[in-house]
Amino acid sequence: MREVAVIGLGMHPWGKFGDKSVQQLCRVAVDAALKDAGVAWRDIEAVAAASSRFSGGRGWGLNGNDVIDDMGATGIPVYNLSAGCAAGGNAFNVGTMLVASGQHDMVLVVGGEKMPKGFIQTSGVEETTDPEYLRQVCIGVPGPTFWAFMCRRRMADHGTTEEQLAKIAVKARKLAVHNPNARFRKETSVEEVMGSALVSYPLRLFEICPVSDGAAAVVICSAEKARRLTTRPLWVAASAIATARFDDGIPRGLAGAVPKDGKAYHSEAAAAVRKAMEKAAIGPEGIDLIELQDNTVYYELSFPEEWGFCEPGEAEHLLESGATLPTGRLPINPSGGFISFGEATTAQGLFQICELGWQLRGEAGGRQVPDAKVGLAQTLGLGGNGSGTILKR
Amino acid sequence: MADRIPVADGLFAETKDGARLIGSRCASCGTPYFPKVDWCRHPECAASKIEDAGFGPDGTIWSCAIQDYPPPAPAKFDKPYKPYAMAVVDLADGLRVLGQIKTDDIRSVKPDMKVTLVVDALCHDDAGNEVVTWKFEVNHA
Numbered sequence: 001m002r003e004v005a006v007i008g009l010g011m012h013p014w015g016k017f018g019d020k021s022v023q024q025l026c027r028v029a030v031d032a033a034l035k036d037a038g039v040a041w042r043d044i045e046a047v048a049a050a051s052s053r054f055s056g057g058r059g060w061g062l063n064g065n066d067v068i069d070d071m072g073a074t075g076i077p078v079y080n081l082s083a084g085c086a087a088g089g090n091a092f093n094v095g096t097m098l099v100a101s102g103q104h105d106m107v108l109v110v111g112g113e114k115m116p117k118g119f120i121q122t123s124g125v126e127e128t129t130d131p132e133y134l135r136q137v138c139i140g141v142p143g144p145t146f147w148a149f150m151c152r153r154r155m156a157d158h159g160t161t162e163e164q165l166a167k168i169a170v171k172a173r174k175l176a177v178h179n180p181n182a183r184f185r186k187e188t189s190v191e192e193v194m195g196s197a198l199v200s201y202p203l204r205l206f207e208i209c210p211v212s213d214g215a216a217a218v219v220i221c222s223a224e225k226a227r228r229l230t231t232r233p234l235w236v237a238a239s240a241i242a243t244a245r246f247d248d249g250i251p252r253g254l255a256g257a258v259p260k261d262g263k264a265y266h267s268e269a270a271a272a273v274r275k276a277m278e279k280a281a282i283g284p285e286g287i288d289l290i291e292l293q294d295n296t297v298y299y300e301l302s303f304p305e306e307w308g309f310c311e312p313g314e315a316e317h318l319l320e321s322g323a324t325l326p327t328g329r330l331p332i333n334p335s336g337g338f339i340s341f342g343e344a345t346t347a348q349g350l351f352q353i354c355e356l357g358w359q360l361r362g363e364a365g366g367r368q369v370p371d372a373k374v375g376l377a378q379t380l381g382l383g384g385n386g387s388g389t390i391l392k393r
Numbered sequence: 394m395a396d397r398i399p400v401a402d403g404l405f406a407e408t409k410d411g412a413r414l415i416g417s418r419c420a421s422c423g424t425p426y427f428p429k430v431d432w433c434r435h436p437e438c439a440a441s442k443i444e445d446a447g448f449g450p451d452g453t454i455w456s457c458a459i460q461d462y463p464p465p466a467p468a469k470f471d472k473p474y475k476p477y478a479m480a481v482v483d484l485a486d487g488l489r490v491l492g493q494i495k496t497d498d499i500r501s502v503k504p505d506m507k508v509t510l511v512v513d514a515l516c517h518d519d520a521g522n523e524v525v526t527w528k529f530e531v532n533h534a
Contacts, residue, residue, distance in 0.1 A: 128401055135491060136468045137468065137469060138404065140470060141491055149479075152458055152504060200458045246435055251481060251489050255489060257487060257489065
């Protein structure tokens, strides 16, 4: 397999852009990524798109074919990848395979989303054979409640406090002040977070990510092309994806089996991240920063443990000691994370890749992780999809 | 006269020994399923042998949460909205299942409490019928 370089990064800021279409958001991100790479649209040989819409109508979600139409239909192949909120990571994975395999020398990976208002809704299919539908009808459990269940169990296991949860949101927003692409760029306080409305106890409004509109794009290419085009390529040390295991302890529909031994939660994310570290032959000690999927502040505590970055129950200590700040020993989400961006579902995985890229190039300004050489990005998506990506400079 | 009608058919029943969830179990590997399934999905199961099975009523709260805001459709509730407690319960017979908690004191519900499966009102329909579902009641020693 060939080495794969990342040479172009581009984003449209995250926020609510009522008047703009998802194609307009993508156009901004793709133009920026092409310009950053120093290549033209005609140089792109294939597109891997994080897609959530496949039909003709231009409603909610992205179809990669529309990006090609808008940029100028050159007849190149498009790979529309669906993986819920993990789609950006999956599209990046497929894009890197296209280059690594020798199939193409230069590939655009793109994700964009315009989200409907309110919390993310499920399919809306009213079928009594669908556990997702039954869960809502019979019990009244919407999506964010799962995060509350996981968080409450952690509080029982490790004594996590509501103040500690609030501190994670405060940290996220403090960093987002330095990120021009973030949606919420004002600092907040523990008091303000604790005073925000309870969504699903123990989680409050400022501790979960809202839905946003946004788009991000990345140009990747072969080592040969990269060396000709830039003096500062970034390298894909590893990209891995996975799906959830049967013995995962989270009941994803109405019910599951009580797990027999140990705790395995978010097994799709853990498998992808661990596989990426194995492929890259880089362990937790070799990773300078993590961009993880913080749909809720809880994940900033649980994920590092589930991937072997710290011991169970140690994450609260890392938070309190400042270890997860850009200047700490395990910087987490220097971008400000989903808490400061909101979630433009399928685009999130590529927003993470862009942030890793800017950090590794030393272009992250007030949120810069000093001398960052290796970064890890991770997604988790509906249906049991996870991705792990390691970039190095 | 108003009736008591289940929120969905074939998911739960009241027996003389208490409430039961109606699901399946694989006789080959023992894996429990709720709702019913047609075949065993355990990747290491040698041969799927699905049989009908009832689950409950004894369990322990693995974790819990409170629905502090009115959930979006298709969730059902009486108006005006009153927050309710929900839990993930580990039943003694091996099923980890979600359910509301039947209680007037929603903030007192905690992980590791012992609970019992019950059938209880979820809401009322337009004709005034009581729509019932499965819930859990905290055991008070």
